[in-house]
Amino acid sequence: MANEAKTEEVFRGILDSLGYYSTNSIIVERQQSDAPKIQKLLRSASKSAKGSGAGYPDFIIRDSSYPQLLIVVECKASATEHESQSRKEYSKYAVDGALLYASFLSKEYDVIAIGVSGESVQELRVSNYLHLQHKDIAHSIFGNDLLSFEDYYKGYIKSDLKYNQDYESLLSYSKELNDLLHGKKIPESIRSLLISAVLIALENEAFTASYKLQKTAKQVTKQIVGSVREVLDSSDIPETKIKNILHAYSFIEINSTLTSDKEFILNLISEIDENINSFIRTHGYFDAIGQFYVEFLRYANSDKGLGIVLTPPHITQLFVELAEVDKDSVVLDSCCGTSGFLISAMRRMIEDAKSDSNKIDDIKSNQLIGIEFQDHIYALATSNMILHGDGKSNIIQGDCFKVNNEIKDKFNPDVALLNPPYRNNTNDPYELNFALNALDMLDKGGKCIIILPMSCSLAQKGDELELKRKLLERHTLDAVLSMPDDLFHNSKVNVSTCVMVFTAQKPHSNHKKTWFGYWKDDGFIKVKNKGRIDLKNNWKDIKSQWLSAFYNKDDVPSSSVKHKITYKDEWCSEAYMQTNYSTLSKLDWIKTIRKFIAYQFTNNIINEVDKSPVIQSPLEIKGINWKEFNAGSLFKLYRGVSSGSVTTTENKEDSGDIIYLRPSNNYSIKNGYISRVEIKDDSIFPSSTLVMGNTGAGSHTWTYLIAEEFIPNNNLTVLIPKQNLNIYQKIFLINIIEHNRYRYAYGRIPSNKRFMDSKLSLPVDADGEPDWGFIENYIKTLPYSSSLSKIT
Template sequence: MANERKTEAIVRSHFDKYKLSIEVEEQISDNFKINKLLKTASKKATGKGFPEFIISYKETSDLIIVIECKHDISKHESLHHDKYDKYAVDGALLYATYLSKDFDVIAIAVSGDSHKNLKISHYLHLKNEKKAVEIFGNILLTPEDYLNGYLKSPDKFRQDYNALLEFTKKLNEKLHTYKILESQRSLLISCILISLENEGFKRSYQSHKIPKNLANLLVNTVSNELESANILGKKLENLNIQFGFIKTDTSLSTKANVLKELIDEIDANINQFIKTHEYFDVLGQLYIEFLRYANSDKGLGIVLTPPHITDFFAELAQVNKNSIAFDNCTGTGGFLISAMKKMIEDAKGDEQKIKQIKSTQLIGIEYQAHIFALAVSNMYIHQDGKTNIINGSCFDDEIIEQVKDRSPTVGFLNPPYKADKKTDTDELEFILNNLECLITGGTCIAIVPMQSALSQSGKVYELKKKLLEKHTLEAVLSMPNELFSNSNVAVVSCIMIFTAHKPHSEYKETYFGYYKDDGFVKRKSLGRIDAYGRWDSVKKHWLATYLNRKSEAGLSANKVVSANDEWCAEAYMDTDFSKISEDDFIKEIKKYVAFNILN
């Protein structure tokens, strides 16, 4: 036991340097809630638990750190983590299990009696989760690094994202009762988020007793903020028109406390999420949720890309700090935000480069005025890039030249999906438009209905020929069937990847990926989510297979194709029979029988 004091002294010495920001307690805590949770957490199952250290943050009440020490490295952890009194990891995880009923917990196990032979393990056990997950490495970090790592961890993001979806659902229902139109709900939220960036507004909005005055202040604050960000002329005039309904809406401008309470809730739930999880298309997700009530925009073919797929695009394109990203069907700006995130990561803290990325290396075009307003708002909330969003048609010659002048290197798009095959612009025409604007050798990535890849006659066939005459088809990836279920759209899609202005060689092998299982599952109240945390590993496998052009049975194949062929993995890949069981066979037979009965 005496040697264990040496381990404790090392830990104590490390954290004592940070007592301005944290509270370090040993064995017991002054926090009633913590003591109550540890009341039955004994490592020997005999009563109360006494961790070596309990650390809480003075500014963050949701997270605590619990530390268990052992002097002997051989007592670091057992095979099954079930010998709580004998091993450091086992004990720390036990305490985390109890404490996670009310807190997010970082459990730290420290073994060894000197700095030279110290062994350290970290686990994150989120509130109300069943299991802890490993996090960080084999060294003690600063409290700030622990806090940042916790806030940015995939598991914390998943928890916060699910909470955001729950809040969005309730918010949508509330806005519905206030009779605020579905098409205006995202505009209202974006207006509030921009205003909350203004410190004067944030300090004073609570003091306004007359609803109309607050509504006017809200819209005027946004106009001033956008003007200060160099959004001027017709662009600003358009945005002022889009936000103007707030001044006259009956619920917002005449009913006491309605707008004030909305601002409070949005600040606490949405604004806090944005501050924690930068470069996430929150407004896009809100728009998807609000569209569940509306039918008007679906007729325009709007299908918003899920955020994990916009991030996947940026990685497929291997976006870096020198990329110039272009989206000719910008929507709410999801692709540009994902590209910005990747580019800023690659800038590695170079503030001058980051400023350049935000101000000159993100270009977007959006045709619809109300969605253009959302895109500009979204880019503003994510700190710039908004001055390069153009309101107009991507097929306008003047706009095309304006984009070409900026020499975009990477193009992303999810074009409007045509409702009328005779009159609507085809999805492949939007791809040709995007490619036209890119530099030679640039990469264009688009997500389109699978039928665009399968057509072997008519207009789509002619467009496929035109694409191959001018550009190289690098890959086609078949996407999950229910990818767009959150938008209430049942379209089977694929991702097409092209290299710009290099004609497709007749000897070129195109990569085809059967990327149908992204790990997401449907949940009644939350939609399609990464409930089991599988996406990260799935994405890594998909990327590795694509970037190395690996042929893998059941997943991918490489094939020489022309416009006459079907562009999909299903037509070319080998079946992985090792993954087919008797149960699969029975299930398919039942499906076949059911089909025959129903038809």
């Protein structure tokens, strides 16, 4: 007969061998706890079906050195009682019970939940889960072994889950700090400099030990600047650069708030140490200064006008992996901002150096190069590198277009990672100029990875087209990756972007196929007061899939494609990917029919709704032959009338007034009425006509069948089939068109030419022509299709 006591004794013996009982700071409690907070949290944690009363796991383990972390263990004798499929049979299964207790304790702690089953060491089963504080679910972690408390802690503190939790906390603190500094009337433009100065001063042990002992606020601010000076002096930064940096920090000793409010400045230093420094110490190699810089300027106009946005940290890390940076790489960022790319590169290079101190010193001294034009951002960039242990920082203040030869001759970089400033004024350089400039500084065969507005890849004329020509004339375009539309949400910048990957100093071959990736979903979502974060911890798996496809240049349906291009072509996956229509189902067309019928009924175009199909025998679309057709071979396109050229009324004032339509993501497209006498006849379209939105992030490509005479505005494209089609066939086409919506965005709208050149797939007959008969009958087999027969 199974004996749970045996399992507990086996587990206790393993704890003993792992040092749990010989370490004074570790407390192991069995089925109870002396800690009042734990008692309170578990007072209603019963495993019974009624769920009332207190409940305790078989073991509760804590270490006074790490008070935020608990380990809870539940044991079962039989391996068949290890873990249920639902993980909700709390009293019967080991894992389920451990997770239940973790869910209660996670209100105040980070909890490692361990399920153990088996009556001997040989048959023991172990499952480890991590349930972070204030999170809804636990995640499997650490494999299936029991570890020492120290190893559990190291794995927990360095896990992606903990990083995401701490990053969310850092984002929240950045907003709190911004509000605090705003309340103290500290200007946005100097807030990041203040933070960076405090962080550098905290690198000085004498400052850390004595700043709280100063008698006045003026003494504290003077000590901050003096400590920054000492840290800079101990680096290899030239004296001229040190003077420039100290000049940027000079406001600290004269700002009225900082020099008069001792309690405020002392609390500020303490909070920065607790919230920012602790994050850097724990997770390392993170552009915290850049994160705060962006937060402080989110509501200011100064740097947004300069086109400066912070590259999200998961993207700077992705760039490093795309470029396959290693310990021997020489990495350049020619418009480095706060040094986010260089910090991510440093992390990877030092990891690859595997504790070789000489190599690590060489990496920091000679293999990381940044160029920054603006004085205050240069100070932030240099400070950031110093905070990450690069006291010999090669951050050069200057114009990347003027120091390029110096950089190439002195450093011979072979990797460039950059996010150039976006062009806002006619006198600003084009973004592609930065790509060309960086590539020209790289050694032959070097890799340049640059994130740019999508418009750069689409350029069809003027200076940008000429830059595309020069790029391919000198360098090879290996890949272009379409990025999430809201990637820069945290910087309050709404721009569609792509990443271009080049090989330097090798002209693009006419035979070369460029790899295009559709990387629109990185798993990040927007959360109120936290910005865009990896809330569901999906990024790790998504990144792995992306990198695998990129390294192998896989053709993945609806995700990537290889295609030969010239400088005249669009450089994006949306132009070349084949749409996967197999994901369309009957439910999609039924939904389209219902939306159309609902609009007609609501607007009194029809008086009743018939839910029945016209044809009772079902038809299946699976297994039918499909073929691609140019949209231009199927439709004639017409644009509507601009709102500024007509007078509209809110209501129908005369029987001859005609409805005026605008784009939308549903059938709420009415935009008033226009008198028939005011408009030309060729701007009026008959009922049963298809229209498609041609602009707007939320409305482009959505397609509607209009069942009354109408006038479209110029943000709608009228689609007139070249063949005489009935209402059933047009309903079918709506889903085909909308299924290609992914091809378009605010930066790549479905213009007439772009849509006409696109491919649409349709079921075909034996001659390879659209099988309109099948298409009609398929719609007729669907619910509500009888209502369509009432509309002409």
